[in-house]
Amino acid sequence: MKIDGGCHCGAVIYRAEIDPDAVIVCHCTDCQTLSGAAFRTVVPVRSENFLLLSGDLSTYVKIAESGAERAMKFCPTCGTQIYGTFVGDRPAAVSLRVGTVRQRAELFPQRQIWCRSQVGWLSELETIPKSEREPEA
Numbered sequence: 111m112k113i114d115g116g117c118h119c120g121a122v123i124y125r126a127e128i129d130p131d132a133v134i135v136c137h138c139t140d141c142q143t144l145s146g147a148a149f150r151t152v153v154p155v156r157s158e159n160f161l162l163l164s165g166d167l168s169t170y171v172k173i174a175e176s177g178a179e180r181a182m183k184f185c186p187t188c189g190t191q192i193y194g195t196f197v198g199d200r201p202a203a204v205s206l207r208v209g210t211v212r213q214r215a216e217l218f219p220q221r222q223i224w225c226r227s228q229v230g231w232l233s234e235l236e237t238i239p240k241s242e243r244e245p246e247a
Contacts, residue, residue: 152194
């Protein structure tokens with residue numbers, strides 16, 4: 111599937127080709143902390159299928175629980191995380207952040223990982239009152 115997307119401020123724009131059946135929800139504590147959310151939704155993309163059309167990316171290298179280094183690539187202006195990738199001699203692929211994909215509503219997760227770190231209230235989300243927009247003060 112051909113997709114496109116970018117950062118919040120519009121400085122970073124990309125195009126990619128993905129397998130929509132490879133979308134994953136990650137519940138690891140690193141994803142929770144780095145995204146500022148209860149989980150992160152990602153899709154793997156082979157490097158040759160990812161094209162940065164505009165903008166430059168900044169890098170933050172984190173150390174995973176396994177000890178592996180992961181390069182987090184993000185917009186230096188607005189901070190939007192675009193993807194993560196391995197550092198070193200591993201196969202060149204990126205873990206694209208689905209929230210940055212314009213077609214994200216079409217990308218339904220097929221698998222969840224690091225569920226031992228899942229926040230306890232996530233299974234109760236449907237029971238929490240909803241609002242179509244931010245409530246007015």
